[in-house]
Amino acid sequence: MANSFTQISFGTNKALPQTLVDATPVSVESLTPEKVVDFRLQLSSQLQTTLEIEQLITILYRQLKKIMPVSGIEYMCEKPHAKAIAGRLHKHRCCYQLSMDKMNFGEIIFTRNKRFSEKELATIESMMDLVIFPIRNALKHLEALACAMIDPLTGLYNRTAMSISLTREIERARRHEDQSISILAVDIDHFKSINDRYGHLTGDNVLRQVAQIVQSSIRGCDASFRWGGEEFLICLSNSNASLAHMVAERIREAIADSTLLPDKERQVTASFGIANYSNESDWPALVDRADKALYSAKAQGRNRTVTSLSPQVNSQFA
Numbered sequence: 191m192a193n194s195f196t197q198i199s200f201g202t203n204k205a206l207p208q209t210l211v212d213a214t215p216v217s218v219e220s221l222t223p224e225k226v227v228d229f230r231l232q233l234s235s236q237l238q239t240t241l242e243i244e245q246l247i248t249i250l251y252r253q254l255k256k257i258m259p260v261s262g263i264e265y266m267c268e269k270p271h272a273k274a275i276a277g278r279l280h281k282h283r284c285c286y287q288l289s290m291d292k293m294n295f296g297e298i299i300f301t302r303n304k305r306f307s308e309k310e311l312a313t314i315e316s317m318m319d320l321v322i323f324p325i326r327n328a329l330k331h332l333e334a335l336a337c338a339m340i341d342p343l344t345g346l347y348n349r350t351a352m353s354i355s356l357t358r359e360i361e362r363a364r365r366h367e368d369q370s371i372s373i374l375a376v377d378i379d380h381f382k383s384i385n386d387r388y389g390h391l392t393g394d395n396v397l398r399q400v401a402q403i404v405q406s407s408i409r410g411c412d413a414s415f416r417w418g419g420e421e422f423l424i425c426l427s428n429s430n431a432s433l434a435h436m437v438a439e440r441i442r443e444a445i446a447d448s449t450l451l452p453d454k455e456r457q458v459t460a461s462f463g464i465a466n467y468s469n470e471s472d473w474p475a476l477v478d479r480a481d482k483a484l485y486s487a488k489a490q491g492r493n494r495t496v497t498s499l500s501p502q503v504n505s506q507f508a
């Protein structure tokens with residue numbers, strides 16, 4: 191197993207906010223070998239108490255401050271995305287790239303307002319082997335949590351994520367009158383016949399492509415979910431009836447204009463049902479209205495958008 195802790199910069203002149211001067215800890219120069227062993231044991235057992243990156247960095251910061259002055263620790267990882275800061279960032283930095291078995295586990299930065307001595311650097315570096323395993327485990331935990339929320343076929347959020355997200359959105363809409371939401375229920379038309387004619391793999395491919403169109407047609411603050419087989423839900427934040435209708439039509443046209451099947455002459459279309467928030471007490475009531483509007487769009491001939499104006503579906507577009 192090849193651990194590597196590449197120190198990638200030290201004592202840079204990069205200006206970082208200068209604020210805090212930490213309480214004076216024991217000098218690392220005066221640490222006896224016994225105290226170092228004791229410190230490592232303590233750090234190691236503390237780091238085993240959590241799988242949360244933020245808590246790990248806070249523990250590391252608190253423990254390290256016991257043996258040397260450090261004003262802050264910053265940790266970041268690109269994939270899976272993770273970021274944590276403990277304390278305050280300062281001008282002088284000592285950075286390590288954490289990797290093991292050719293896998294990258296992010297970058298950790300120790301900062302303070304004066305340079306680290308050689309002895310301090312050696313001490314920090316010697317701690318990295320205690321830090322890398324808990325960080326690796328925390329990243330795996332983070333990935334597992336993310337997987338539990340993602341539909342593996344389309345990469346969209348799944349129903350679990352949907353329930354969490356819509357509960358929050360409904361709560362926000364209820365509290366802030368100016369932050370209404372819209373739900374778009376989207377269902378691919380005659381999807382069974384696509385499966386029957388081209389096979390399930392092609393059907394899966396159509397689902398993926400439609401999901402991509404949906405995802406690329408909404409803003410960063412909106413969210414899309416795979417609701418069931420060939421049905422998707424979109425939640426538009428800070429939305430109203432005309433915005434929701436415009437977004438639905440844009441996606442509907444993008445799907446109809448795309449070549450999604452091997453038979454390039456054959457069009458894939460989808461139907462849309464919209465429900466705008468109207469004092470519903472919970473998200474299933476709102477989704478139910480969107481679903482009824484979708485049912486109406488199907489009944490009216492498909493490849494169209496129908497908006498439910500609370501409480502009944504009584505308005506039709508397209």
Ligand SMILES: Nc1nc2c(ncn2[C@@H]2O[C@H](COP(=O)(O)OP(=O)(O)OP(=O)(O)O)[C@@H](O)[C@H]2O)c(=O)[nH]1
Nearest residue numbers: 377378379380381382383385390393394419420488
């Ligand atoms: N390929 C594939 N097919 C799926 C998946 N999930 C559900 N389906 C299929 O989606 C089809 C849905 O068919 P129906 O509910 O009859 O709906 P439809 O044919 O789209 O008809 P309308 O909705 O009325 O336009 C079924 O044949 C399911 O087997 C999936 O993950 N992959």
